[in-house]
Amino acid sequence: xxxxxxxxxxxxxxxxxxxxxxxxxxxxxxxxxxxxxxxxxxxxxxxxxxxxxxxxxxxxxxxxxxxxxxxxxxxxxxxxxxxxxxxxxxxxxxxxxxxxxxx
Ligand SMILES: [Zn+2]
Numbered sequence: 693x694x695x696x697x698x699x700x701x702x703x704x705x706x707x708x709x710x711x712x713x714x715x716x717x718x719x720x721x722x723x724x725x726x727x728x729x730x731x732x733x734x735x736x737x738x739x740x741x742x743x744x745x746x747x748x749x750x751x752x753x754x755x756x757x758x759x760x761x762x763x764x765x766x767x768x769x770x771x772x773x774x775x776x777x778x779x780x781x782x783x784x785x786x787x788x789x790x791x792x793x794x795x
Contacts, residue, residue: 697792697793697794698794699794699795700791700792700793700794700795701759701760701761701762701768701780701791701795702768702780702781702782702791702792703792704759705756705759705768705769705780705791706779706780708755708756708759709756709778709779709780712748712751712752712755715748716748716752719741719744719745719748723740723741723744724737724741727740727741756768756769756776757769759780761784761786761787761789761791762789762795763784763787763789764784764786764787764789766784766785766786766787768780768781768784768791769781770785771785772785
């Protein structure tokens, strides 16, 4: 019997983290080039980049806390001793629930 794991918290967290990394790369590399091509002054471009960076940190942080274990509610990015890591766990570090199971 095969399990459909596309809706598992682990897969959702992995996709969220990959999208966050991709958005960070775009914000760091492509946005400054586009702003320079548009002829924006360095001060204005700095404000735009800082705003994008702050938004990226907020969305990434809130999203990482929002993806939780369905059994106990612990964030998938939180490990023992309240250490946060950038990649989700396959098993909950609190209740040992298999997070690759579909919810
Ligand atoms: Zn749990």
